[in-house]
Each structure stands twice: as structure tokens, then as C-alpha cells.
Amino acid sequence: MAMCPLCNALKTVEMTCPTCKARLEDSGKVSDFLDPYGHYNDEETVKMGDGYPNTAKDQICPHLMVCQECGYDEVKFIQET
Known part of the structure; x- marks a missing residue:
């Protein structure tokens, strides 16, 4: 079974906000917000x-x-390994 490297703290992702150029923070899996x-x-x-x-x-x-x-958010799909 595959596992997410972000959920398991094996990797981090560096993304910048397209609106204000600040660093985007990983807020966790989308499913954690849905349920x-x-x-x-x-x-x-x-x-x-x-x-x-x-x-x-x-x-x-x-x-x-x-x-x-600035409150911008987006969903990033992380490839599981």
C-alpha cells in the first residue's frame, strides 16, 4: 500500500502564493476538513x-x-510512494 510522504513527514513541499508571493503552508489532507x-x-x-x-x-x-x-488556498495532489 502506498503512503503519502507529506502525511508521514518524509518530505516537505515549497510553494509560493500566486497572489502575494508568501510561502504556502501545508494544512493537511483535504479529507480531514471534510470529515x-x-x-x-x-x-x-x-x-x-x-x-x-x-x-x-x-x-x-x-x-x-x-x-x-492573504488567505489564498489551493489543493495540491501529492504522489504517494
């Missing part, structure tokens, strides 16, 4: 309900990247 109790489920169950049709098939983990300066 506050989702972390109690197994990963495959979470991926079936995360709103993205290919996360399980493509082995990607959607992370919410947020700018603390």
Missing part, C-alpha cells in the same frame, strides 16, 4: 469519499495549501 472523524477510517474508505474520483486509482493524496498572509 472530522475520517481519520478513524482506513485510507481506502477515506479516498472513496474525498470528492476526487482518482485519488485511490492514481495513488495521490490531496493536501490543502494555505497562504497565511
Whole structure:
């Protein structure tokens, strides 16, 4: 089974905000915001309900990247290893 390198603190991602050029911070998996109790489920169950049709098939983990300066946010798909 694949695992997300960001969720497991094996890697960090460096992104800048396209609006104000500040650094975007990783706010975690999108599914954590959709279902506050989702972390109690197994990963495959979470991926079936995360709103993205290919996360399980493509082995990607959607992370919410947020700018603390201007409030910009975007979802970054992280390839699992």
C-alpha cells in the first residue's frame, strides 16, 4: 500500500502564493476538513469519499495549501510512494 510522504513527514513541499508571493503552508489532507472523524477510517474508505474520483486509482493524496498572509488556498495532489 502506498503512503503519502507529506502525511508521514518524509518530505516537505515549497510553494509560493500566486497572489502575494508568501510561502504556502501545508494544512493537511483535504479529507480531514471534510470529515472530522475520517481519520478513524482506513485510507481506502477515506479516498472513496474525498470528492476526487482518482485519488485511490492514481495513488495521490490531496493536501490543502494555505497562504497565511492573504488567505489564498489551493489543493495540491501529492504522489504517494
